[in-house]
Amino acid sequence: MSSILSAAHTRTWLLSTPSTSYALRVGDVGLPVHLHWGVPLTLAQAASMAPYGPAHGIGDGHGHPEEYVVDGGPRFGLSSLQLRFPDGTRPVQPTLLGDKVEEADGAATLTLSYADEHYPLTLDLHYRVHDGCDVIERWCVLRHPSDPPALVTRLDSACWTLPPRPDYRLSHVTGHWGAESQLERVTVARAETTLTSRRGLTGHHANPWVMIDAGDATEDAGEVWSAALAWSGSWRITVDRSPTDRVQVLGGYGHDAVTWRLTGDDCLRTPVFSGLFSADGFGGASRGWHEHVRAHVLPRPDEVRPVVYNSWEATGFAVDEAGQQRLAALAAPLGVELFVMDDGWFGRRLDDNAGLGDWTPNPDRFPNGLTPLIDEVHRLGMRFGLWVEPEMVNPDSDLYRAYPDWVLHSANRARTELRQQLVLNFARPDVAEWAHGWLDGLLREHEIDFLKWDFNRPFTEAGWPSVGEDADRLWIDHVTGVYALLDRLRADHPRLRIESCAGGGGRVDLGILAHTDEVWTSDNTDAYDRLGIQYGFSQLYPAGIMAAWVTDSPNWLNGRAVPLRFRFHVAMAGVLAVGGNLTEWSPAELAEAASLVAQYKEIRPIVQHGRQYRLAPPGAPVTAVQYVAPDGDRSVVLAYRPFPTLGRLPQPLPLRGLDPTAVYRDDATGAEHPGALLLTRGLPLAFPSGDYASTAVTLTRL
Structure with missing residues (x-):
């Protein structure tokens, strides 16, 4: 139990949590002075302390x-x-x-x-x-x-x-x-x-x-x-x-x-x-x-996050009904549970020069609207999601031509475009109400289960001329306006899931997590680079909110070629998604992907909800992360050996968080390991030959 106790005679307060104590006292100048932050104390001990x-x-x-x-x-x-x-x-x-x-x-x-x-x-x-x-x-x-x-x-x-x-x-x-x-x-x-x-x-x-x-x-x-x-x-x-x-x-x-x-x-x-x-x-x-x-923090922490397919890297802006249905037909047999159509479905959005702000389906690409695609995705047994960027507008859009003052801007100054877009001022009640209107209508008219909410550029010329000296409040009120809109949509559409994205991992924090379900970690989907990104991400944020995609090889960003197994094992350290062009995957790759998706579904309750232990950092001969189920009965180890070391086999990997008095069975091999030895001597590892080798081991307490 946590508690807050006070000692009136010294005007001291003691905040106690399960493992720590925090103490403060009102000092001579009125404001409280700090006494202690660390190991547990009693109230009497805190009351007797002198400040630093x-x-x-x-x-x-x-x-x-x-x-x-x-x-x-x-x-x-x-x-x-x-x-x-x-x-x-x-x-x-x-x-x-x-x-x-x-x-x-x-x-x-x-x-x-x-x-x-x-x-x-x-x-x-x-x-x-x-x-x-x-x-x-x-x-x-x-x-x-x-x-x-x-x-x-x-x-x-x-x-x-x-x-x-x-x-x-x-x-x-x-x-x-x-x-x-x-x-x-x-x-x-x-x-x-x-x-x-x-x-x-x-x-x-x-x-x-x-x-x-x-x-x-x-x-x-x-x-x-x-x-x-x-x-x-x-x-x-x-x-x-x-x-x-x-x-x-x-x-x-x-x-x-x-x-x-x-x-x-x-x-x-x-x-x-x-x-x-x-x-x-x-x-x-x-x-x-x-x-x-x-x-x-999270609105729905107990949810098991679904396996996602996202169409962006497969199609870019070349989005149409037939192409998305082909991808959905290939994604469903892999075991995908949520199909997400990314940018390019609305307005005159043929590239990133136009269309933001005009949130109606492109009639040439979706002549009958979104319903036929959504129905087909549901027929295939998947939920449906959609990419949106509500806080942005292209100058080449009907919305901007109608409401040019809705964007952040300063009087007598040029409006800087980044990615050919400007930022809508969500501190304005009329802008926030407009955004709610089209988003709520979109969700009411279609069975949409998921929104990938993007934000692709920072503020510039962050002014609001009509309010004069109060313009700087928009730096706060824009954010609280977004929070309020997210909460309003979630209240009206309880099944809706939302992912925070900002040109990759540009909006990841405890604030946005109180209003969304997960975050997009980085636009860099290269599995080797992701080892370092995910290591830093995990310092504060849990695996259950970390979206991670398996995409094509060689990777579009750096040209690195990595085996499919390695790509999957890296993405399985978070919320697994597939983002490659499945129309170009071979039958063998599709079969291997289906097997790895099934493996992930077996371990994801442990990965998404378990205790995480970073066993070895990126740059080590073997990088590894371990997850232990909340009840301690099962554990998952994901280990990566990017490059073989000549003449040396991988050493056993000491684990963490296990019961030293128990015995654990390797679910794949049936081998049994005493917990004390797993914690000290380590888990024996076996990797495939070649570069970018990986393994996933599941242990069950007997």
């Missing part, structure tokens, strides 16, 4: 690390709250108004309410813990119920403080289109290290999470502190290491130069910025996040 010692040196601030740093007083580091009152005053002087702890639906929430000593400004700091989960959720709500408005220049969700350690190491991911989620580990500099997106979406180049350790953590052991922001627009996370080695992690939405006006009954509610401590290394931290996503 004051910083050394002149001008280092109030001394004790604050839970939420505001601009003002002798604070010279980065502030989570920065604003300007109507008279030009910048410092904030908060006074505690009260506190309350509420319990509901297996969660406990602490709220600390503050008001400025002079101005009509209130700030609520929120902390929430869930039963059975070590993640702590934090967010804040800011109000200024008076005119004229206050101008907010920064509003972070939370500030996390790390305990003193000899050194600090930062783990995060970086990359670009086609190479998302590349894991990096670097020493934390004595400076402000900021990860950010200024693009209006999460971004391919970074992802809103960090992990920090003392430089000695491994995959299986050591202390790791981590934090992740649930937001799908522009964001920033700053790791601040002072010259005296105090480390704090601040994070929230927005980016420099973007401001928000706050007045009247309005408020700014930040996205959740969650934190997790693990004493079990990076693997333990990842499994903690995976469980949190399944238990407290």
Whole structure:
């Protein structure tokens, strides 16, 4: 059980989760100071603790690390709250108004309410813990119920403080289109290290999470502190290491130069910025996040994700009814459960120059609409899905010609086109209502089970001239408008599944996952490259949301030729899909694919819902990942040996997460292995000869 307890005599609060404790206290200057984040404590122990010692040196601030740093007083580091009152005053002087702890639906929430000593400004700091989960959720709500408005220049969700350690190491991911989620580990500099997106979406180049350790953590052991922001627009996370080695992690939405006006009954509610401590290394931290996503983020975490066929790489924009039916007829015998038609089905969408915004079937390609294709897909025993990009418009479209001011734009400035398209302003109620109208109509008129929701370009000229000084609110309101639309569609169409896509993995975060079912990981479908992408992805996100395709060889992006078995085994580490041109696959390839799809269906409950262990990273002679079923009775090992090593056979692979007192049977060979030996000596591996060899092993506890 998780809980929040308080010691009134010291004004101390203790947040307890199954494996960790977090403690804070209201300090002399009003805002809470940080006491502890780590191994479990009792309330008496927390109440007796002194805060971390004051910083050394002149001008280092109030001394004790604050839970939420505001601009003002002798604070010279980065502030989570920065604003300007109507008279030009910048410092904030908060006074505690009260506190309350509420319990509901297996969660406990602490709220600390503050008001400025002079101005009509209130700030609520929120902390929430869930039963059975070590993640702590934090967010804040800011109000200024008076005119004229206050101008907010920064509003972070939370500030996390790390305990003193000899050194600090930062783990995060970086990359670009086609190479998302590349894991990096670097020493934390004595400076402000900021990860950010200024693009209006999460971004391919970074992802809103960090992990920090003392430089000695491994995959299986050591202390790791981590934090992740649930937001799908522009964001920033700053790791601040002072010259005296105090480390704090601040994070929230927005980016420099973007401001928000706050007045009247309005408020700014930040996205959740969650934190997790693990004493079990990076693997333990990842499994903690995976469980949190399944238990407290995803709308339908218990669903078994279907095997998908997507037509994009087979057809590109050359989409028509007959061609899609041919692909569907080949996909069904493979065991595919959901057939998805991608871009090119609507308007004058013959290429990426036109058509976005005109969401009606192309009459030349679908003379009788979508119903005949959908009926045929259903007759073949598959569900039907469709690609859409609701937030975008081509200038060459009927929609843009009718409503040119619906896009993000700035007065007296050119409208930059990327991929020949502009971004619709979903902060506008009329745009959001238009989008709901055609999407709802499409879903009501057709038996559509799945939407692949794409977003292929970032914001530019992100203005809204008709609202003047309030235009910057669109950086927030566009995202919340998208969230609201997704929720509205799901409520009206309960069977609907939605995949978040943004030119590949450009919109992957805990925010979008609260409104969708899975994410497209990368436009790069090369199996060898995917090993690194999936490794970085798994640091925070579970396999059950990671869409992974098997496509043609040689791969369209880099020309690499990889055996079909290797391609399938890599994609089986997530939510399996097929995306190749099946009309060009040989009968032998189709038969092998059907066999591998059947194998995946046997193991997918374990892959999608089990505990994940990264056994060996990309670049090792053998890369491997293991999944253990929630009840511990079955385990799946996917191992990859990209290149043989001359004169050396693969060594047995030590496993994780098994019962050392049990015996496990290899379901394929019937061989029996004591759990203790699998954990220490390892699982013997057998690979086919040649490059890009792989194997999938399923173990059952006897």
